[in-house]
Amino acid sequence: MSDTADTALPPEAAPGPDGLPVLGSYLESTRDFFTFRDRVAREHGGVARYRVLGQDVFLLTDPDAIQQVLVTENEKFVKGELFQQQLRPILGNGLLNSEGEFWRRQRHLIQPVFTPRRIADYAEMMVDRTSATADGWADGEVRDVHRDMMGLTLDIVARALMGVDIRDRTPAIGAALDTVMEASAGGTLLDLLPQRLPTPSRQRMSEAIASLDRIVDELVDEKRQALRAGDIEPDADVVSALLTAEDDDGDRMAAEQVRDEVKTLLLAGHETTALALTFTLHLLAHNPEVEETLLxxxxxxxxxxxxxxDTVRDLEYLDKVVTESMRLLPPVHGILREPTEDVTIGGYRVPEGTPLSISQWTVHRDPAHYDDPLTFRPERWTDEFEADLHPLAYFPFSSGPRRCVGDRFALLEAKLVLATLLRRYSFEAVDPVDLESHLEASITTRPTVPVQMRLHER
Known part of the structure; x- marks a missing residue:
């Protein structure tokens, strides 16, 4: 429940770290992102305040406060300036970062693409592409599974979007998306320079975005021509559906908007699933008893x-494995919001426009919700446990009206890929590096080192 404004304490009364003069907590919050948020939540509570370059930021790790922002009072919050600075140059006005009535219109147009019937149609393709990937592997070889999973999920989402094999373009798409994600991590003093000033990172970002725009425009134009020629049906694939979808007034998406939505689906549709697969294979390699039960x-x-x-729904332990993996190592580590008016959260007045940092990473690892939270234990996910768990103590796909539109697609893909790969190979961790100490917070939770594993054919 939202607190009443007349009893709210001023924002400066909220607890939090002191930080440095001028910089505040900027350096610590960027260089040691995950540890910083865990420490702030542990020492200052579920609604805490810190300062970055003179700006208040509220860190929310209390599930009630998070539920207020994402669900019960969601209409009072937008993704905000910080989020837009990260994503608007990349994705334009795509579904991930559009707002208000325009977002609702776009969501209405895109939602039919992810109905259970449409998603079921993709299942066989997902298994086929996974098998084809595994066919190219050899017993005993060492591979960077993060790189492999990025390639596989990009192939899958591109086929779902386009309905065709675009492997000749996926390396260029993958390289552009990689550059974008790496540049979005930031965390250096160069990032404090005005946006109009070029830096090496911004130059790489600009070139990657231009390359991605060019490729997507070509693909969409090819699909548009095929529709006009009658070579494909209007609902043959996601892009065809976007090109022919009409709102209640009979209007279709502008060409630029179709491009923005395709880029959004390409990025969101492969990055997070690839990370979920990478992290799950990593966790299974370090927990052989879990892998044995799953096999x-x-x-x-x-x-x-x-x-x-149909059959993946009967794999209950696989479901627990994926759920536990996305709890312990959530592919999306956090969510940004800003209030559009003064609000009261956790007893404190939060002024309009104040950035709110909502941390799945910290909430998912909070001992208040999870016994022995740093242990990978799929067995914890019983019906009784889930019934008692606060609904916002586990939210890998966000929650409320802006919950990820492709969550069912992603979960089906992750389970089918794992079931297919694990029956053909076991994955042995080669590099003893602690993966958790080599993660960076870009838009997603990304490894900064190759996740190397040796394959053993079963």
Whole structure:
């Protein structure tokens, strides 16, 4: 519940770290991103305040406060200036960062693309592409599974979007998206320079965005021509559906908007799933007893058959494994919001425009919600445990009206890929590096080192 404004304490009364003069907590919050947020929450509570370059930032890790922002009073909050600075140059006015009535219109147009019937149609393709990827591997070789999963999920989402094989373009798309994600991590003093001033990182970002725009424009134009020629049906794939979708007034998306939505779906549709797969394979490699239990389930439920849309629903332990992986190592580490009016959160007045940092990373690892939270334990996800868990103590896909539109697509893909790969190979961790100490906070939670594993054919 939202607190009443007449009893609210001023924002400066909220607890938090002192920080440095002028810079505040800028250096610590960027250089040691995850540790900083964990420490602030632990020492100052679920609604805490710190300063960055003279700007108040509220860190929210209390599930009630998060529920207020994302669900019960969501209409009072937008993604805000910080979020737009990160994503608008990349994704334009795509679904991920558009707001208000325009966002609602776009969501209405895109939602039918992710109905259960449409998602079921992608299942066989997901398994086929995963098998084709595994066919190119060899027993005993060492591979960077993060790189492999990025390539695989980009291939899958591109086929779902375009309905065609675009592997000749996926390396260029993947390289552009990688550059964008790496540049978005920031964290250097050069990032404090005015946006109009070029820096090496901004130059790389600009070139990557231009390359991505050019490729996507070409792909969309090819699809548009195929529709005009009658070579494909209007709902043959996601891009066809976007090009032919009409709102209640009979209007279609502008060409630039279609491009923005395709870029958004390309980025969101492969990056987070690739990370979920990478982290799950990493966790299984370090928890062989979990892998053994999972393999027994796959054998018992599938026999010699491939996993599919219908059969994957019977893989209950696989579901627990993916859920626990996304709890312990959430691909999206946090969410940004800003209030559009003065609000009261956790007893404190939060002025309009104040950045709110909502941390899945910290909430998912809070001992107040999870016993032994740093242990990978899929068995914790019983019906009883979930019934007692606060709904905003686990939110890898966000929550409320702006919950990820492709969450069911991503979960189906992750489960089908894992079921397919794990029956063919075991993955042995080669590099003893602690992965958690080599993660960076870009738009997503990214490894800064190769995640190397040796393949063992089963």
């Amino acid at each position: 027994a389930e796959l054998e018992a439920e599938l026999g010699d058959d491939d996993a599919g849309f």
